[in-house]
Amino acid sequence: MRKTRVTAVAAGAALALALSACGSGGNDDGDGGSTSTPAFNAAVGHVYNPSDTKGGTLKMANDSDWDSLDGGDMYYGYAWNFSRLYLRSLVTFKSAPGKEANELVPDLAESLGESSSDAKTWTYKLRKGLKYEDGTPITSKDVKYAVARSLDKDILVNGPTYFSDFLDLQGYAGPYKDKDLTMANFKAVDTPDDQTIVFHLKKPFAGFDYLAMLPATAPVPPEKDTGTKYKEHVVASGPYMFKTNELGKSFTLVRNEYYDAKTDPDTGRKALPDEIDVDLNVNQADIDKRLLANDLDVAVSALGVTAETRAQVVNDPNLKQYADSSPQPRTWFTAMNADVAPFDNEHCRKAVMYAADKEGYLRAYGGKNGGEIATNMMPTMIPGFREIDLYEAKSKPNGDLDKAKDELKQCGKPDGFSTNISYRAERDAEKATAEALQQSLDKIGIKTELKPYPQSDYGKLYAGNVDYSKNNGLGLKIYGWGADWNDGFGFLSQIVDSRVIRPAGNTNFGVKDPKIDQMLDDALSELDESKRNKIWGDIDEQLMKDAYYLPGVWASTLFYRPERLTNVFISDAYNTYDYTTLGVQK
């Protein structure tokens, strides 16, 4: 038995090598090659187990629940990834392995947006022949309606607010308050005919195509909109539609017969399985066991395997060959609060930057299985990334105490000072980080007290609340941030723009640099992509010079791909498996 298996694997390997040798030069669908031999990271940058075979049921499970299945009400990355199975937006990320996945390609629209020269007016033309799951045609008014309803954060509370931030709303508050289904007052969006839609912005935004990518632009038929109840049956525009939906328990998708693949030539969707079953609120340890037992195909929430399973998988070569490690557009970091003395002095902040034990930080997140030491804030896959190591994170990963003490002298605290470190109580990694920081800072005389807070209120009541942080001396705040999409704006805007700071519910824990704000504005109006990307790198460098944020870890997640999955690859856009191309072997 064993011998046969080895022979088969060897034959398979030889065949795969031959195929990839044929495939890698000038391949039509432009994938980075493909392989069918199980190996660690086989699905990173290549298509693993390529297939065009349709049929079967794809089985997924979620360890918790969606924020919402409604395209206008979702914020989780995995929800956006999954939504492309039943929804189509104006544009979307290409379904391809490697860097190509970060390319936006037209989905409902014929091409990417046409911009005015001041980047304030964006026009899209819809393709012809687009239909909903019941055969009724999709028009530009439906896209306008979808965007309009997503503006109302009283009804659809979860989604991002980018449209409110950029569209020239002139007081329009969405169809639930305005009550006019013709949306005559929604002047920020025009639909001169059934195929055309025009967006009018109040400030320039060269990256508007990223907003057109959002599931909020997936069309919603106004007469079928039931507000908060719409998520119970979302009307499909994509290759699949809802057959059943038991809130909190499970749902099933089946093929949408009115989806015409001929109207979808650019995205790379494959729509292979006949049915997709998703179970909700399944015990996370059980999910891992089911994956390893090939009883489940996908752990859809994309958290990766648990720490215990990770340890099991990386140490067993028979399991490791089915695993993929994907860097995430997420940085774990610690913010320094300039409202709390002596962090208002940049030399005191730099002392922390030098003294912190970066290796200890990485250890708190699982060591090299959890990612790598971050030298600057922007994660490595964001276009415009360049490595900026101003505080010797690479050369002195345990900290440079001499330089730290020197900075302390310069800020007038040669013997150190006292402050508090806040972290989210439920997160073991943040607790370990706090302890590592406490120890390393103690070496230069900075005495700290640890302050855990519940994560659900961290932003509203504690670390993200300006007054609370000031009154309770939260000098150091442990946090993490993931990009809404892989772009400098998507990562940086919510954490470094001083103008998004509000009394509570903050994600920017205290970066107030007018230079950075100006650079953000410049990037928003810079239509040349390579110039724009360079600005993101410049902002990162300024951020490091200001020393408001101590970068800790560039996160990585370990995923497991069961044997019967076909067409598997990590999407660099969603940093987990691309859900629209998966199939199952019978």
Place this chain on the structure above:
Amino acid sequence: MVVYIVRRLIAAVLLLFVVTAITFLIFFGVPKLGGATPDDLASRYVGKTASGQQIHETAERLGFTDPLYEQYGRFIKGIFVGAEYDTGVNKDHCPAPCLGYSFITRNPVLPDLLDRLPVTLSLASGAAVLWVLGGVATGVVSALKRGSFFDRASMSVALAGVSLPIFFTGLLSLSIFSYALGWTPPGGTNPVEQDNPFDWAAALILPWITLALLYAAQYARLTRAGMLETMEEDFIRTARAKGLRERTVVVKHGLRSALTPILTIFGLDLGLLLGGAILTETTYSLPGIGQYAVLAITNQDLPKVLGVTLVGAFFIIMANLVVDLLYAVVDPRVRTA
């Protein structure tokens, strides 16, 4: 007897009112004592990006700015006639008895609970049958054969069943029986949605056994102790002397007397379990009331937690009532009360 039942029923209803008041106080009064303002409470129910103004409007819309007794009055009224909740767009109706309305999922709480009840009922009743039969039988045999190998072995197994945590035994049994051997369906299989009773039982057999193991120990030891005591009584000797079969002596005379403490405990245990077998449901991903409670707590959805608490209290009170009534059946001395 009828007077006894009526008295107990009235007491039960009064107790339920007291429980609702205390629960309401805990969930809506204690945060106030801790310094939480109506806006703080409301901030849980708005999105990440809500402004201060939006939070304040939500607090008013949801009634958090009203005094506590008014909120409680509305809640009690809702139980009898239903209530209307302003979602900001229209009014959502919560039909009577309205046990609360979740502002996060925008749905009344009771329909969700009723929807999940069959799963918890299936789990609790099946496990109850197993642990009572298994525990009592083991206890009886152990008592009769005190000191034997069976006695020692069964008490040790019982101790192991109590000591091992459910999430350990649960995940282990899933690994072995569902994934390695394929005898039982995987975790997350909803027993109530199966087409036939056989599949229903197959989806529940592992949770039944792991849950029953937890309780069987207690029942075995209790039965054993009770039996040991009872079998020494004079009336047992009399029964034997009268020539009755040993089986009749043991069951009709011995066990029946030893049963009363077991009945009390059973009432409490079953009542508690019907409020949601939290650990078992989470381990096996069964969509019952216990899993609902965990999700409500994790998501800090106070109305849901309140609803689950009330349902749990209802079951415990009812179970105790039934037990008290059964006492009258089992123990004739109680009937005259």
